[in-house]
Amino acid sequence: MQWEELTIVSANEVRAAIENILVEEGAEGLRSEDLQQKNSDRIKMSGYFLSTKKVAARIPAIKTRIEDLRKFGLNPGKLTIEIESLGDSQWSDEWRKYYHVRRVTRYLTIVPSWEQYQKKQSDEKVIKLDPGKAFGTGTHPTTVLALRALEETIRGDEKVIDVGTGSGVLSIAARALGVKEINAFDIEEDALLSARKNIKLNPFATNIKVDLNNLLSGISYKADLIVANVLPEVLLELLPQIPSHLEVGGCFIASGIILAKKDAVKEAVLEQGLTIKQIATDQKWVSIIARKTVGEE
Known part of the structure; x- marks a missing residue:
């Protein structure tokens, strides 16, 4: 199965709005990364799409939707959009780079299926997950x-x-x-x-x-x-x-x-x-x- 990674770099203040746009456009998974540049508040957001969705053809529309956020008082700043093709093995490698154990609530801890983890508290509840195709x-x-x-x-x-x-x-x-x-x-x-x-x-x-x-x-x-x-x-x-x-x-x-x-x-x-x-x-x-x-x- 072939995937496409659509990567958007913009201002951090529009992170949630871009996440929403990518999901609405059909992204099966998302990841984000803060860019540690001097005096920068920039975010790199990637959405993963099945190649059959032909997301490359949607890039102009996606760019317009992001630029239109200015109408709602949000400033995406300088915007860049890139796309890259990924195979299944690359997909798996990408997720394993960014997906690690995380305590998400008072009692619940999410653990990737490939990682070992021991409970830290008696009432902690551990959930094993494999993101698979990013659902x-x-x-x-x-x-x-x-x-x-x-x-x-x-x-x-x-x-x-x-x-x-x-x-x-x-x-x-x-x-x-x-x-x-x-x-x-x-x-x-x-x-x-x-x-x-x-x-x-x-x-x-x-x-x-x-x-x-x-x-x-x-x-x-x-x-x-x-x-x-x-x-x-x-x-x-x-x-x-x-x-x-x-x-x-x-x-x-x-x-x-x-x-x-x-x-x-x-x-x-x-x-x-x-x-x-x-x-x-x-x-x-x-x-x-x-x-x-x-x-x-």
Whole structure:
């Protein structure tokens, strides 16, 4: 399988916006690197695309989208964009350079499948992951926000639905934190393969069922907790399905929200009659925890 690495150098202040643009353009994985130049606040951001997506033809449009950030008061500074072809072996080498053990929440530590790691505390929960074709390393800010929200919300023995499971990291984490069972969905076959592989890397991750599905279409049962770390546009499409699939008193965790789209997603959550419990941000990305209260249909 052939990949293309699209690398953008710009001002650090537009990092989150560029991440969002790359994901919306179809990037299967992202990595970023601060440039340590004198008096510089520059960032190098790389997005990885399947060669079949022909991202080279999209470079002019991507450049325009980044330059248009100036209209929102963001300054990308001097902008450079380069593209390079990668084979599968190069892909694997690139990820192993930048992907290492990371404590992402109070209790959860993400460990690459090729690294050895011993728990530092008795209550620490270790999750082994192989990014595979980059459906999530578990360390992207949107994933970290979702993991923190899971820690805040889970009390034990919940039934969970994971929409857009990708690498399966949120399902695995939910099981580690004590939920009873998880149904995980994605529309990408490769994502399902990645999730199933990661589940096998974690022997405790039982009672996780992974299936191909478009959001919650055709799903007839309810859950105590629904989590979705997806693009804001996908969240807006998903939200009308949430109340009918959530038990009274259950929670919906939404992540993947760039700060500029927080208000639009917040309004859409409230329109569904959900009560917002928490909005968290790292100043670039946002997560929302909302509850279905008594009396909602």
